Amino acid sequence: MAAFSVLNGNRECGVNHWGARLISYFLYFFQIPNARSKIILLFLDNYLSALIFAPHFYNSMTICFRMTSPHRPCIRTLFALKFIPVIFFMLSAFNATAEIDKAKWNEGKALFKSNCAACHNPKVDGTGPALMGVTARWEAAGEFKGKTGKQWLYVWIKNWNDPVNAGYKYAMDMANSRPSAMNVFATLKDEDIDKMLLYVENPDFGAAPDVTKISTPAGGEPPKESGSNTTLLIFALFLVVLVAILIGITNKLDRLVAEKNGEVVQESKIPFWKRPKWITAFVLIGIVLVGYAAVDWGTHLGRQQGYQPTQPIKFSHALHAGTHKIECQYCHGSAYKGKHANIPSVNTCMNCHKNIQKGPKYGTEEIAKIYEAVGWDSKSQTYSKTPKPIEWVRIHNLPDHVYFNHAQHVNVGKVQCQTCHGPIETMEEVYQYSPLSMGWCINCHRQTEVQFASNNYYSAYEKIHEDLKNKKLSKVTVETIGGTECQRCHY
């Protein structure tokens, strides 16, 4: 038997899980020697690797199942065994941190969040430096004027000017290392600083959920109309075949009955596809099918529903708008003000990504592209490099002979973004959701009611206001105020 090799490219695609399971079911089904033990190994192995290993670790492995030698233990299981010392190490590390006073740590975290977190983070450089290990750094700076480095740190936190004025060298270096000065916290007590340092030195103690592992909502695939059509077609074909078989059986039975009764059955020599009745039926069915296909194809000409171009940066709307619930207009702010819902300039990205340097899916790779575009040097925290435009690919292409204005729809019409753009908050990669055909526009204009009463925007429509008052009109749609006139959109 041939050797199997299962390549695990992406943890999320689940190839190895399903692959492994399929193989094990196959082995079990055909009662191949040692299959049962192998299944247990495989499942155990799946669980082990899912529990223990970080995803990036798991990704780079190539797994082989050699079915020719059933006694050979699964390579991945061996791989797992190899890392048992790592688990022990992790457990011992956990034991070491378990001595921290949880209550004090929590207080310290709260204090840090309200006083320091705007500029500092234990692990990430921000306006201020990353603080993990700060006690050791000050301790190492040495004694000065009868105070240890750690004592000077406490003085610095309360008012950073004091150690600088006293002439403590490390403090002077620190003061010059950053462009913006630290705030003064004169009211902080020593025990508060103790608690904060407890948090700063052990930021992972509380084991907060890791944000880099947020799962994005499923979906984001283009609408699979053709997919459901294919299923229907296959089903229809299956039914047709079934009917044909049944007809064949009844014919045969009829003939048998006839023969039994002694009647002479005349076999026709002409095959069925040459009989006029059948030919007519084929032609009619053909005309219907080809006609439908032609009309369907014709109406899709020039429309781009489902268009999903590959973008230069793998920006995920599912993560930003879905998981983190950032408002659409945070980035596309001019949807409210102008004809065009703008593509955000890179400085909008930098509002958050100056701080967030690593994404949950692509790590630093995609965010580095923003830095490159805006000319941000993340080491010196300055915009010192040459900026370079990002070449986004436009998805929604309306023909030039149609006028569309976002502000009118968003600001006046109060139309939700999702009405036209579909479930954007679930799209990993954006596609054109709506057909953007004229029928689609007109349909919405006919059905959508306008918020007409107490709306200054429509005060000029005196006749309609009067008709509404006299109950001549029950509702005002976009069509009533001229939303289906040609020159509304074509001028």
Add this chain to the structure above:
Amino acid sequence: MKKQFIQIFPIALIAAAWLVSCSRAGKDETGAIYMPDMTYSNAYETYAESNIPTPEGYAMSARKPVPGTIPYGYIPNDPKIKTNSAYLLSYVAKNHFTFSPDKWQQEYDYAAANMQNPLEPTEQNLAEGKRLYEINCKVCHGEKGEGNGQIVELPGGGDGPYTARPPAYSARLKEIKDGHMFYSISYGKGMMGGYGFQLTVNERWQLIHYIKKLAGIEPVAANVTNVTVK
């Protein structure tokens, strides 16, 4: 005749299927188009590629406006702006600043000394401020300005990806002035980016009213006579 038809029919079917199969839009595919009259614009569409490159060599039609361009929404002859120096300054404040790190504190204080909110805190201004706050600020500063927006603290609990937690408004806003706020919103401060690109001057002042209200401070309009540009 019949024979010919039987020969041609399957070919026609295959041809139709082929046409249908490759004309639809999809992944990286815009689909086929028939007689595209007046479809492609002769004028540059927004963000369209330009055939005249920028000095840096990029084919962008979206260029930086020439110096001295009047921003959208600015009405030069509006008496409200002409007579209100605080308001006028908020349009041209940028010209007074160098944005160099060592002069930062001076410029920040200059903004505070010379700018006050010129808008009346009417219901309409506050409502617009609320709308803008929820779009632009809530994500970090939280719904009530406590510094717990959804990217700082995940709604389900736990730390968000954004590690620089903004200070709560209630703790900070009593110490700082309108001009300080205008400076921070327009040009950024610390980790916060500037929103001068996204928000008009009017919108920024509306926001400041709403933020003050959130922090429990009564928003007031500038007393015009008190403000003089140094």
